[in-house]
Structure formats: structure tokens, C-alpha cells
Amino acid sequence: MKAEIISVGTELLLGHTINTDAAHVARELSALGVDLLHAHVVGDNAGRLEDALREALTRSDLVITTGGLGPTDDDLTKETVARVTGAPLEEHAASLEQLREYFGSRPMSANQRKQAFLPRGSVAFPNAVGTAPGCAVPAGDGKFVILLPGPPSELLPMLREHVTPFLQRYAHGAIASFMVHTFGIGEGAAELRIKDLTGGANPTAATYATEGEMFVRVTAKAADAAAAEALAAPLVEAVRERLGDVVYGVNVSSLESVVLPELIRRGQTLVTAESCTGGLLAKKITDQPGASAVFGTGLVTYANEAKMRLLGVPEDMLRAHGAVSPEVARCMAENARTRYNGDFGLGITGIAGPDGGTPGKPVGLVYIALSAADGVWLRVMRPQGRYLGRDWTRNRAAGHALDLLRRYLFGLPMNPD
Amino acid sequence: MKAEIISVGTELLLGHTINTDAAHVARELSALGVDLLHAHVVGDNAGRLEDALREALTRSDLVITTGGLGPTDDDLTKETVARVTGAPLEEHAASLEQLREYFGSRPMSANQRKQAFLPRGSVAFPNAVGTAPGCAVPAGDGKFVILLPGPPSELLPMLREHVTPFLQRYAHGAIASFMVHTFGIGEGAAELRIKDLTGGANPTAATYATEGEMFVRVTAKAADAAAAEALAAPLVEAVRERLGDVVYGVNVSSLESVVLPELIRRGQTLVTAESCTGGLLAKKITDQPGASAVFGTGLVTYANEAKMRLLGVPEDMLRAHGAVSPEVARCMAENARTRYNGDFGLGITGIAGPDGGTPGKPVGLVYIALSAADGVWLRVMRPQGRYLGRDWTRNRAAGHALDLLRRYLFGLPMNPD
Numbered sequence: 001m002k003a004e005i006i007s008v009g010t011e012l013l014l015g016h017t018i019n020t021d022a023a024h025v026a027r028e029l030s031a032l033g034v035d036l037l038h039a040h041v042v043g044d045n046a047g048r049l050e051d052a053l054r055e056a057l058t059r060s061d062l063v064i065t066t067g068g069l070g071p072t073d074d075d076l077t078k079e080t081v082a083r084v085t086g087a088p089l090e091e092h093a094a095s096l097e098q099l100r101e102y103f104g105s106r107p108m109s110a111n112q113r114k115q116a117f118l119p120r121g122s123v124a125f126p127n128a129v130g131t132a133p134g135c136a137v138p139a140g141d142g143k144f145v146i147l148l149p150g151p152p153s154e155l156l157p158m159l160r161e162h163v164t165p166f167l168q169r170y171a172h173g174a175i176a177s178f179m180v181h182t183f184g185i186g187e188g189a190a191e192l193r194i195k196d197l198t199g200g201a202n203p204t205a206a207t208y209a210t211e212g213e214m215f216v217r218v219t220a221k222a223a224d225a226a227a228a229e230a231l232a233a234p235l236v237e238a239v240r241e242r243l244g245d246v247v248y249g250v251n252v253s254s255l256e257s258v259v260l261p262e263l264i265r266r267g268q269t270l271v272t273a274e275s276c277t278g279g280l281l282a283k284k285i286t287d288q289p290g291a292s293a294v295f296g297t298g299l300v301t302y303a304n305e306a307k308m309r310l311l312g313v314p315e316d317m318l319r320a321h322g323a324v325s326p327e328v329a330r331c332m333a334e335n336a337r338t339r340y341n342g343d344f345g346l347g348i349t350g351i352a353g354p355d356g357g358t359p360g361k362p363v364g365l366v367y368i369a370l371s372a373a374d375g376v377w378l379r380v381m382r383p384q385g386r387y388l389g390r391d392w393t394r395n396r397a398a399g400h401a402l403d404l405l406r407r408y409l410f411g412l413p414m415n416p417d
Numbered sequence: 418m419k420a421e422i423i424s425v426g427t428e429l430l431l432g433h434t435i436n437t438d439a440a441h442v443a444r445e446l447s448a449l450g451v452d453l454l455h456a457h458v459v460g461d462n463a464g465r466l467e468d469a470l471r472e473a474l475t476r477s478d479l480v481i482t483t484g485g486l487g488p489t490d491d492d493l494t495k496e497t498v499a500r501v502t503g504a505p506l507e508e509h510a511a512s513l514e515q516l517r518e519y520f521g522s523r524p525m526s527a528n529q530r531k532q533a534f535l536p537r538g539s540v541a542f543p544n545a546v547g548t549a550p551g552c553a554v555p556a557g558d559g560k561f562v563i564l565l566p567g568p569p570s571e572l573l574p575m576l577r578e579h580v581t582p583f584l585q586r587y588a589h590g591a592i593a594s595f596m597v598h599t600f601g602i603g604e605g606a607a608e609l610r611i612k613d614l615t616g617g618a619n620p621t622a623a624t625y626a627t628e629g630e631m632f633v634r635v636t637a638k639a640a641d642a643a644a645a646e647a648l649a650a651p652l653v654e655a656v657r658e659r660l661g662d663v664v665y666g667v668n669v670s671s672l673e674s675v676v677l678p679e680l681i682r683r684g685q686t687l688v689t690a691e692s693c694t695g696g697l698l699a700k701k702i703t704d705q706p707g708a709s710a711v712f713g714t715g716l717v718t719y720a721n722e723a724k725m726r727l728l729g730v731p732e733d734m735l736r737a738h739g740a741v742s743p744e745v746a747r748c749m750a751e752n753a754r755t756r757y758n759g760d761f762g763l764g765i766t767g768i769a770g771p772d773g774g775t776p777g778k779p780v781g782l783v784y785i786a787l788s789a790a791d792g793v794w795l796r797v798m799r800p801q802g803r804y805l806g807r808d809w810t811r812n813r814a815a816g817h818a819l820d821l822l823r824r825y826l827f828g829l830p831m832n833p834d
Contacts, residue, residue: 010623011625011634012439012440012443012456013443013447013453013454013456014443014444014447014453014592014594014634014636015439015440015441015442015443015444015445015446015447016440016444016594016596016625016634017440017625018435018436018437018440019435019436019439019440020435022429022432022436022458023429023432023433023434023435023436024432025432026429026430026431026432027431027432027433028432029432030430030431030432036430036431037430037459037460037465038457038458038459038465039429039430039457039458040455040456040457040458041439041455041456041457042454042455043454048454048455070604071605071608072608072615072623072624073615074623112605129805151626153805153806153809175431177431177433179433187487188488188526188529191488191489192526198489198490206427206489206491207489208428208433208434209568217428217431217433219431272696272717274696276703277700277703278699278700278702278703278704278708278712278715279689279691279696279697279698279699279700279702279703279715279717280696280700280703281696282695282696282699282700282717283694283695283696283697283699283700285695285696286693286694286695286696286697286717286719286811287695287807287808289770289771289772289807290772291695291719292719292720295695295719296718296719296720296722296723297717297718297719297720297722297723297726297727298695298696298716298717298719299715299716299717300689300696300699300703300714300715300716300717301713301714302703302708302709302712302713302714302715303709303713303714305713305714306713306714306757310714310727340723353706354706355706355707388546388570389570390704390706391704392570394703
């Protein structure tokens with residue numbers, strides 16, 4: 001089964017909005033084993049949308065549109081699909097009922113009511129969050145156009161709860177895709193280690209580098225999900241083995257999503273002390289539901305005064321070594337742990353930039369320390385090559401802190417091999 | 418001048434990567450007044466990329482590709498563009514020199530060296546961050562194909578420093594685009610207020626809703642940037658006036674980017690005390706370079722024990738009202754300010770979910786307080802409609818805290834009108 005995505009919205013072509021919808025839809029199609037060979041963006045323009053729909057229907061079995069279903073005048077997707085498929089818009093009773101529920105006692109305008117009109121013969125997909133329902137419109141020869149709303153918070157639940165079950169009846173075969181996530185290795189080095197594993201056609205392995213992270217994707221295609229997974233599994237294992245302990249997980253979302261469950265399993269607690277990351281590490285930790293079981297206290301000691309008062313960093317030490325120093329990072333981690341009764345303390349101090357650097361302590365220099373009952377471990381991030389920005393630097397520093405803790409918790413060497 | 422974007426990468430069609438590159442390129446083209454009418458994604462497949470390139474060149478003057486320039490075997494963009502434009506790949510001396518500098522004393526593989534090959538007659542764009550240079554390849558009839566690397570950290574500086582100056586010579590006319598950002602109004606309500614302003618063809622105004630935020634985009638097209646801005650300005654003012662004090666800025670990146678400079682200008686300091694947002698508010702504040710002038714201490718008091726110890730929240734109060742209560746939010750804000758010598762204190766306590774709700778205190782209930790020398794102000798976020806998730810809830814709560822401070826700093830009513 002071949003599919004294409006057509007994302008509708010002038011804001012996408014002006015670069016005001018990033019097309020996350022297409023990625024969400026692509027991921028679901030991939031999991032269903034549907035081949036997505038094209039994705040397009042068109043503006044809020046009925047003529048170009050019509051051209052794109054007609055062309056897509058000549059070569060694909062399934063066309064999924066995102067956006068243009070709302071109440072405003074430039075929401076044109078439904079009208080255009082109705083024209084292309086020859087199915088006139090009709091009021092859909094259940095969708096109107098849901099709109100009425102949504103508005104309750106508030107008045108509903110004619111434009112709002114327009115959202116309850118669907119092309120004749122559609123299968124409606126209720127909107128769990130917003131007002132515009134989605135739908136699947138038959139387009140002849142067993143083909144379908146599926147219309148989804150633009151806001152990701154509306155699209156995502158509709159996709160999972162309604163569209164995927166709808167498509168499962170049509171999809172043949174399945175793709176299994178595994179992401180082997182790493183921290184502490186570059187793409188070039190990773191490629192060298194797995195070079196001879198990347199030549200196959202099914203399963204395949206390929207390296208990808210994103211902002212501050214490198215991962216390997218292993219993909220296999222087979223008759224069903226279980227067969228595809230079984231086909232991919234040995235290659236996933238081989239990649240893991242080659243890359244070694246820089247691999248922090250397969251199909252996990254982040255370092256913190258690996259570290260927090262392990263802390264919770266062990267019933268051990270963590271205290272954070274952050275200077276240049278300014279709360280980012282605590283934020284990442286508390287992104288994880290259930291973090292409260294192991295994380296009670298986080299300190300953002302951006303100023304020296306806060307480092308002294310909340311963490312007891314000695315004024316002498318700050319004067320002698322400066323706030324950005326291995327001594328202060330260690331002291332922050334150690335005192336965070338001991339003063340606030342944690343099993344672990346993490347301390348981060350550095351210069352995230354773009355300003356504040358000196359020849360001796362350049363922008364990008366960050367010290368990261370982990371304190372546990374049996375020792376303190378230090379990482380140094382030194383500026384390498386060109387400065388990649390404040391966000392990158394802070395994110396990377398928080399990653400190093402989580403990686404130190406991961407290595408301790410899983411009994412790995414404290415530095416990448 | 419008409420342009421299209423072709424993004425190359427199987428990871429985009431599998432949904433593993435979100436296409437931020439296309440948004441970055443689209444924004445630059447829009448600023449240059451270049452009409453972007455189409456954007457596509459194709460996988461790492463030379464045949465489909467070739468088809469897409471040939472089709473794009475029949476109807477557009479400029480085709481910009483992103484991705485597929487790296488050293489690995491599935492990086493095929495350069496080879497395919499060379500075939501389509503008939504310009505063979507040749508070693509480019511300056512690019513090879515830059516590669517040599519990048520690698521320094523480390524060995525450079527043949528695959529790495531491949532990156533210094535460019536189609537004959539290209540204008541090279543050096544890569545300030547990574548290894549693969551970009552280039553502009555003449556495609557006949559005054560048309561060009563511009564090749565850019567996939568990693569956004571490489572693409573962005575290349576775009577700004579090299580591609581925009583290159584294109585400025587070819588672009589005719591300019592688009593001015595203004596984003597009027599709001600906090601505290603829904604899309605429906607905003608549309609009603611500006612309904613009669615949204616009908617024009619040039620300038621145009623349109624509402625957009627993204628995750629937890631609503632903005633109005635005003636766009637005008639004219640012969641040059643100054644004329645386009647002058648054309649848009651009266652409509653921007655009219656939109657601002659209609660929407661009132663929910664507007665926090667025009668062409669600003671975030672609430673914090675408005676609040677922090679004003680705090681810095683006033684020389685006033687802020688202390689944060691966060692429970693459910695777990696550091697997110699401090700992180701947003703310290704996203705702003707220069708935050709250290711006004712932000713020295715942030716407290717993540719996730720546990721009751723931390724609320725008592727660091728903020729002096731009375732145990733009796735926690736027992737009587739619970740940690741998620743107006744009393745505790747006020748006390749957190751007030752004591753953050755007084756104990757840590759700030760001019761302002763912000764306190765947040767709530768239930769971000771997905772677990773931890775009770776009938777009396779459901780998931781999504783958050784109390785947010787601002788303390789200043791002359792009073793304490795409270796906001797309540799009550800769950801409305803369906804639960805939109807932990808990230809949404811935390812982000813919205815931090816937004817409310819920043820909006821309270823914004824209203825105080827700019828002398829506005831403390832709640833939206």
C-alpha cells in the first residue's frame with residue numbers, strides 16, 4: 001500500500017510553523033508497513049491543493065491531508081477534497097452533536113457549525129480535544145483521502161485512536177524500526193565501527209546525527225510486526241555490541257527516560273545543583289512522570305551568593321578557582337547530596353554563552369560532577385570547533401550529567417570507551 | 418521568483434526526524450520575498466529525487482535541497498543534482514582545504530574526502546560547523562539548485578551567512594511578516610475581535626493556534642522590505658488594539674524574551690519556587706542570555722520537605738490545605754522573594770499528571786502566584802475539556818507565571834480583559 005501526505009497551510013510555507021504533523025503521520029504509517037514515498041506542503045490555496053490531490057491519487061492508494069479543517073475562511077481542505085472526490089458536503093449528525101457538547105451553553109457561529117459538514121460517504125473520526133472532526137473519504141478504486149486537523153494536540157489522539165485502527169484493515173505487511181540511541185560518540189566514529197553492518201537491504205542499518213546526538217536506525221520489513229521484529233533483532237544486537245556502552249537504549253525517548261526508572265527501581269534519590277543549565281536538568285528529570293519518588297529538591301544556583309548559601313560552596317574556593325572550575329562543580333555535587341540527603345548529587349557549572357567567556361575560560365567550557373557515597377566523578381566539556389549556541393551547550397551539559405549517573409547506576413566505566 | 422524545497426531523507430518519511438530544515442529555509446525565502454509554493458520530502462532514493470528535481474525545475478526558478486550531503490553511502494543528493502544539471506563532480510580546492518583543517522591531525526577517509534567534490538561551476542558555501550559544504554549549481558535558463566546540509570546546526574549558519582546574500586542578488590520584491598503573540602485568549606475569541614480585519618489581500622491578517630498559544634500573522638508584499646513593513650504596520654497596530662493586553666509582543670520569540678529584558682532594564686531581581694513545573698520556569702528564564710543580572714536563585718521544591726526547608730512553608734499549612742492549594746502557592750512566592758532577597762517571587766504548585774489527581778484536586782489543576790513588595794497575585798489553571806498532557810500543562814503553568822510578571826512590570830491589569 002502506497003501513501004502520500006499533503007500538509008496544508010501557508011504558515012508552513014512561510015516557515016512560521018514546523019511540520020510536526022507530517023512526522024507524526026509518517027511514524028504511524030511506518031509502523032503499519034504502509035510505504036510513504038512522498039510528502040508535500042501546499043499553502044491555503046484551493047487550486048494548488050486540488051492539483052496536489054489529483055496528482056497524488058494517480059500514484060498512491062492513500063492520501064492523508066493535515067490542516068485546513070478549522071472554522072476560518074482559509075480552511076479549505078474539506079471543500080477541495082469534496083470537489084476532487086465528487087462527494088458533496090453534508091451535515092454529519094454525530095459530529096454536530098459533539099460540536100454542541102463542546103460549546104455547551106456558549107453560542108456556536110455558522111463558521112463553527114461548518115465543521116460538522118463532511119463529504120458524503122465519509123467515515124468520521126471524532127476530535128477528542130478540539131472542534132473539527134477528521135474523516136476518511138472514498139476516492140474510487142478502493143483509494144481513500146484521510147483528512148486530519150492541523151493542531152498536533154488534536155491530530156495525535158485522532159491518529160492513534162481512530163486512523164490507525166481504520167488503516168489496519170487495509171495495510172499489508174509491517175515495518176519494524178529500532179533506534180539505537182547513544183551518548184558520547186560521533187557519527188564518523190560510529191560509522192567506522194558498524195561499517196560492515198550497513199550494507200544489507202532487509203534489515204537495514206544507518207547512522208543519523210541530530211542536535212548533539214547520534215543514533216543508528218535498524219529497519220526490517222516482513223509479513224507482520226512480529227516477523228519484522230524478529231528479522232531486525234540480530235542486527236540490533238550486533239549494532240549494540242559494536243558501539244558498546246555509549247548505547248543508552250533502544251527505542252527510548254531520552255537519557256532521562258532510562259535513568260529515572262532505574263533510580264525509581266533502586267529507590268535512590270537525586271539532588272541537582274545547576275548553574276549554567278539554570279533548571280534544565282531538573283526540568284528533564286521532572287519531564288518523567290513519577291519523578292517525585294526519587295527527586296525532591298533541585299537548586300538553581302545561578303549566582304555565587306546562591307552557591308554559597310544553598311550549597312555551602314566556600315567563598316575562598318570561588319575566589320581562588322572561580323565559579324566555573326572543577327573544584328566548584330565537585331563541591332556543588334557533593335554538598336547537594338549531603339546537605340539535602342540524596343543518594344546522588346549532580347552539579348553543573350560552566351559558560352553557556354554567547355557572552356561571559358575569557359581566554360582562560362572560554363564560552364562552552366562546562367564542568368559536570370556526580371557525587372555518590374563512594375566517590376565523585378567529573379566530566380569536562382571543552383569547546384571543540386565552533387560554538388554551537390547556548391541551547392546546544394546547555395542541553396549537552398545536562399546530557400553529560402545524566403550520562404554520568406547512567407554509567408554509575410548500570411555499573412559501566414564512568415567515561416565512554 | 419518562484420522556489421521549491423526538496424528535503425531528502427528516509428528518516429523524514431519514517432517520521433524519525435521532524436523537518437525543521439524546511440521551516441528554516443521557508444522563513445529566509447519569505448523574508449527575501451521569494452514565493453515558495455511547494456515543499457516536498459523524498460527518501461534517500463536517487464530515482465525519486467531525480468524525478469522531483471526535474472519536475473521542480475520545470476516550474477520554479479530556484480530549487481533548494483536539504484540533506485544527503487554527508488559522507489555516508491546513502492548521501493546521494495550531490496550525485497543526483499550533478500546528473501540532472503549535467504555538471505560533473507570535481508574536487509573543490511577550498512572545500513578540501515577546509516576539510517583538512519577540520520580533521521587536523523586525525524585521518525580523513527575517502528568517504529569524508531568525497532564531501533569536497535562539487536558539481537562543476539558551483540558556488541561553494543562553507544560549512545561553519547560540520548564537514549559538508551553546500552553549493553549553488555546553475556541549472557540553465559538562469560535557474561539554480563542550492564544544496565544544503567541536513568543537520569540544522571550546519572544548515573542555519575550557512576543559510577544566513579552565505580545563501581541569503583547569494584539570493585539577495587536574484588530576489589525581486591520583499592515580504593514583511595509580523596507575528597502578534599498573545600497569552601490568555603483562544604483562537605475563536607480572537608477571530609471574533611479581528612474578524613473585519615482579516616479580509617484583505619495585501620496586507621493580510623490571519624489567526625493561528627499552536628500548542629497553548631494563539632497568534633495573528635500580518636503579512637504584506639511590496640517592492641522592498643521597507644515598503645512592505647510600512648504597508649503592514651497600520652494593520653499590525655489595529656490587531657494589537659483590538660486584542661488588547663493579551664498581546665505580549667510582535668515578532669518576539671516568547672514571553673520570557675519580553676519579561677527578562679524589562680527586568681534587566683529595571684534592575685529588579687526574581688526568585689522562582691517551582692513544584693510541578695520542576696525547573697521549567699527557571700530554564701525558560703535562563704534561556705535568555707544575560708539572565709544572571711536579575712536571576713540568581715531558583716528552587717525546585719518538588720517534595721513537601723523541600724517546600725518546608727527551603728521556603729519555610731509551614732507544615733500545618735501543607736497538612737490543612739495540601740501542597741496543591743492557593744495558600745501554598747502564595748506562601749512559596751512570598752517566601753521565595755523575602756528569604757532570597759528578590760524584588761519578585763514566583764511560585765507554582767499543581768498536578769501536571771498523568772497521575773496524582775483526586776476528585777477534589779484533578780490532574781491539570783495548578784496554582785501560580787506572584788509576590789512583589791506591594792502584594793501577591795494568584796492565577797488558577799483549572800482543567801478544561803480534555804487533559805492535554807504533562808508537557809502542555811507544565812508549559813502553560815510556566816506561561817501563566819511569566820504572564821503575571823509581565824502584567825505587573827508593564828502596569829497592566831493582572832488578569833486578561
